[in-house]
Amino acid sequence: MRANDAINGLILILLSVAMIAMTSTFPAFPGQPYGPSLFPRVLGTLLIMCGVLLVWRGLAARRSGAGWVEMAPWTRQPWRVVSFFLMLGSLLLYILVGDAIGFIPVAIVILLALFLWFGVRPLSAVVTAVVATFAIHWFFATLLRVPLPRGVLDAIL
Amino acid sequence: MDAFVTAAGLVLDPNVLWVIVASAAFGMFVGAMPGLTATMATALLVPVTFFMDPVPALGAIVTATAMAIFAGDIPAAMLRIPGTPASAAYTDESYAMSKKGELDLNLGVNLVFSVLGGMIGVALLIVCAPVLAEAAINFSSFEYFWLALLGLTCAIFMTTGDPLKGVTSLIFGLLINCIGIDPTAGHPRFTFGSVELLQGISFIPAMIGMFALSELLRGAVSVDERNVVLAQKIGNIFHGVWSVLKKYWFNFLRGSALGVAIGALPGAGADIAAWISFAISKRFSKTPEKFGTGHIEGIVDATSANNSALAAAWIPALVFGIPGDSITAIVIGVLYMKGMNPGPTVFLQNPQFIYAVFIIFVLANLLMLPLGWAAIKSAKQILRVPRNVLLPIILLFCLVGSYAMTNSFYGVLIMLVLGIIGWLMEENGFPIAPAILGLVLGEMLEQNFMTSMIKADGNALVFFERPIAGVLGVITVAVWGLMLWRGFMGRKATLAPT
Numbered sequence: 001m002r003a004n005d006a007i008n009g010l011i012l013i014l015l016s017v018a019m020i021a022m023t024s025t026f027p028a029f030p031g032q033p034y035g036p037s038l039f040p041r042v043l044g045t046l047l048i049m050c051g052v053l054l055v056w057r058g059l060a061a062r063r064s065g066a067g068w069v070e071m072a073p074w075t076r077q078p079w080r081v082v083s084f085f086l087m088l089g090s091l092l093l094y095i096l097v098g099d100a101i102g103f104i105p106v107a108i109v110i111l112l113a114l115f116l117w118f119g120v121r122p123l124s125a126v127v128t129a130v131v132a133t134f135a136i137h138w139f140f141a142t143l144l145r146v147p148l149p150r151g152v153l154d155a156i157l
Numbered sequence: 158m159d160a161f162v163t164a165a166g167l168v169l170d171p172n173v174l175w176v177i178v179a180s181a182a183f184g185m186f187v188g189a190m191p192g193l194t195a196t197m198a199t200a201l202l203v204p205v206t207f208f209m210d211p212v213p214a215l216g217a218i219v220t221a222t223a224m225a226i227f228a229g230d231i232p233a234a235m236l237r238i239p240g241t242p243a244s245a246a247y248t249d250e251s252y253a254m255s256k257k258g259e260l261d262l263n264l265g266v267n268l269v270f271s272v273l274g275g276m277i278g279v280a281l282l283i284v285c286a287p288v289l290a291e292a293a294i295n296f297s298s299f300e301y302f303w304l305a306l307l308g309l310t311c312a313i314f315m316t317t318g319d320p321l322k323g324v325t326s327l328i329f330g331l332l333i334n335c336i337g338i339d340p341t342a343g344h345p346r347f348t349f350g351s352v353e354l355l356q357g358i359s360f361i362p363a364m365i366g367m368f369a370l371s372e373l374l375r376g377a378v379s380v381d382e383r384n385v386v387l388a389q390k391i392g393n394i395f396h397g398v399w400s401v402l403k404k405y406w407f408n409f410l411r412g413s414a415l416g417v418a419i420g421a422l423p424g425a426g427a428d429i430a431a432w433i434s435f436a437i438s439k440r441f442s443k444t445p446e447k448f449g450t451g452h453i454e455g456i457v458d459a460t461s462a463n464n465s466a467l468a469a470a471w472i473p474a475l476v477f478g479i480p481g482d483s484i485t486a487i488v489i490g491v492l493y494m495k496g497m498n499p500g501p502t503v504f505l506q507n508p509q510f511i512y513a514v515f516i517i518f519v520l521a522n523l524l525m526l527p528l529g530w531a532a533i534k535s536a537k538q539i540l541r542v543p544r545n546v547l548l549p550i551i552l553l554f555c556l557v558g559s560y561a562m563t564n565s566f567y568g569v570l571i572m573l574v575l576g577i578i579g580w581l582m583e584e585n586g587f588p589i590a591p592a593i594l595g596l597v598l599g600e601m602l603e604q605n606f607m608t609s610m611i612k613a614d615g616n617a618l619v620f621f622e623r624p625i626a627g628v629l630g631v632i633t634v635a636v637w638g639l640m641l642w643r644g645f646m647g648r649k650a651t652l653a654p655t
Contacts, residue, residue: 002584012325019332019347026344034610036339036346039603044334050325057321060245072376072584083377087552087581091370091573094556095566111549118545132550136557144208146561 002070006058013051016044102151107133164512176213177220184221186530188228195225195370196483204558211495212513220521230267243427243463246435253451267460268529275522276463277413278468289476293501302605303629306481308423312594320444326587330595331569341607353567360490362559362571364427370576405457412458413465418468423473430466480592483590486597566631
């Protein structure tokens with residue numbers, strides 16, 4: 001998704017203004033004019049300047065015929081869009097249910113779903129998903145002692 | 158000398174050597190896979206190194222990146238897809254050579270000159286770093302402020318893309334860094350009451366998100382595009398390399414020297430070194446017309462340059478704590494985690510670690526020869542690993558890696574959010590590396606800026622009063638001026654035809 005620079009610039013300006021507004025609640029150093037708000041304010045001002053230049057450039061490009069938002073070719077193929085969101089969705093799934101269900105089952109489900117969606121043959125998909133999950137679990141949880149969530153397998157592991 | 162002996166003992170431990178060999182194989186694989194970069198290899202390694210002692214941790218990173226930068230040349234020659242961006246400068250040239258039936262010679266030259274270029278980079282790292290550290294020991298907050306700013310400035314100046322977007326990306330990175338407890342007063346900023354945001358945006362998950370996840374997202378939408386390996390038997394790759402070295406020894410020296418100079422500049426890494434040295438090679442070649450037809454000359458320059466730049470990027474990282482490129486930006490994070498605060502004092506407090514890094518670099522480059530040979534021989538198998546199997550597994554790796562950095566889902570969330578931001582940035586032409594540098598250097602910049610402001614009582618002239626600070630300040634201001642001028646001229650040039 002490629003947006004016109006005017007849109008990018010506008011987003012940056014809004015972001016900076018909001019941020020500078022928030023710095024007004026920061027306390028001052030006693031007896032010191034430079035406090036925690038100084039650095040974010042300087043950066044915010046610089047970012048606003050960049051934003052203005054981007055808007056100016058984006059508007060010039062718009063006048064010479066560029067669109068507001070340009071979608072990449074793959075966005076017109078629904079299954080590619082699904083691929084894109086499946087990747088993000090897998091991460092979200094892990095964040096949402098990982099703690100309750102545990103790393104191993106969630107990881108197997110994620111891998112299996114992605115493999116099948118990307119066209120790996122079912123048998124190799126199942127085998128690879130299980131082997132990869134246990135290998136990664138062994139490496140991180142056993143070898144490196146990362147406390148990966150155990151979830152429903154708590155009694156077994 | 159004692160420190161050197163200690164360092165040798167640390168490195169020659171069988172466990173460390175095992176880690177080095179394993180990460181060399183890992184680096185070769187990641188570097189050779191199109192779409193997976195050397196930076197990504199490092200980002201994926203960090204969660205693993207987190208659990209190691211300092212020496213194997215540094216060994217893993219040094220070796221993996223050195224191998225990855227070389228291995229990127231293999232698919233460049235065989236598929237016309239650079240394995241890492243550092244090989245992009247001469248991909249067309251390499252592929253043209255392969256089409257002419259000179260794949261063996263091309264890969265041989267890539268391997269041998271990568272090793273030699275890497276060695277020159279290491280040699281200069283060994284010579285320069287301690288000398289610079291000696292000078293750096295007297296630096297005050299003013300010098301460090303200018304150094305950090307100069308580093309960030311170079312990062313933008315050297316980006317090949319749009320300078321305005323580079324600046325924007327950098328400031329954005331600095332702003333992300335403002336989230337959390339502020340370094341001078343200890344006041345929480347932009348945390349919205351969240352306890353987890355108090356610790357700030359954890360740097361490694363951010364990096365995994367911006368470098369690896371955004372790459373995976375791009376990969377996911379093009380997973381069915383097949384790589385067609387150029388069907389060609391690989392014979393004796395070392396045949397003819399010696400005569401290339403005899404003929405183009407000057408190109409090799411020039412490429413390596415340029416690589417060191419560019420690599421040592423904060424912010425400019427191996428890929429920029431390769432582009433510039435390839436361009437210079439063509440500019441000063443006696444036979445510029447041969448470039449583009451499968452000519453070895455530019456490849457000699459560029460393949461030496463990208464490997465020498467890799468070692469040289471450690472010079473500012475070790476001496477000043479300023480990353481030379483996105484890889485050393487990760488390394489600095491690792492150094493902090495290991496309690497060795499990068500900067501001149503590390504040479505006094507932990508000299509054995511510095512020597513260990515030097516020794517590992519030499520070892521890694523020596524190891525590159527046999528392992529590189531093996532990688533080239535098995536390249537067809539490596540390149541045949543289907544992407545539809547690889548992408549989900551790497552995704553799982555990113556997930557566990559970022560989880561491991563915070564031991565909570567917070568790390569995964571940072572990775573997810575910054576991965577999407579990174580993907581959007583790249584789509585819109587904003588380079589990611591400056592944002593990461595901003596995230597890494599932000600605290601150092603702010604701390605030194607605030608300390609200096611308080612010391613100078615807001616008087617900007619004090620920033621120029623100390624001799625070294627003054628010189629650095631003038632250089633920084635000059636580079637900014639040059640950038641504005643270049644931006645202005647560029648604008649005029651683009652407006653001219655209308």
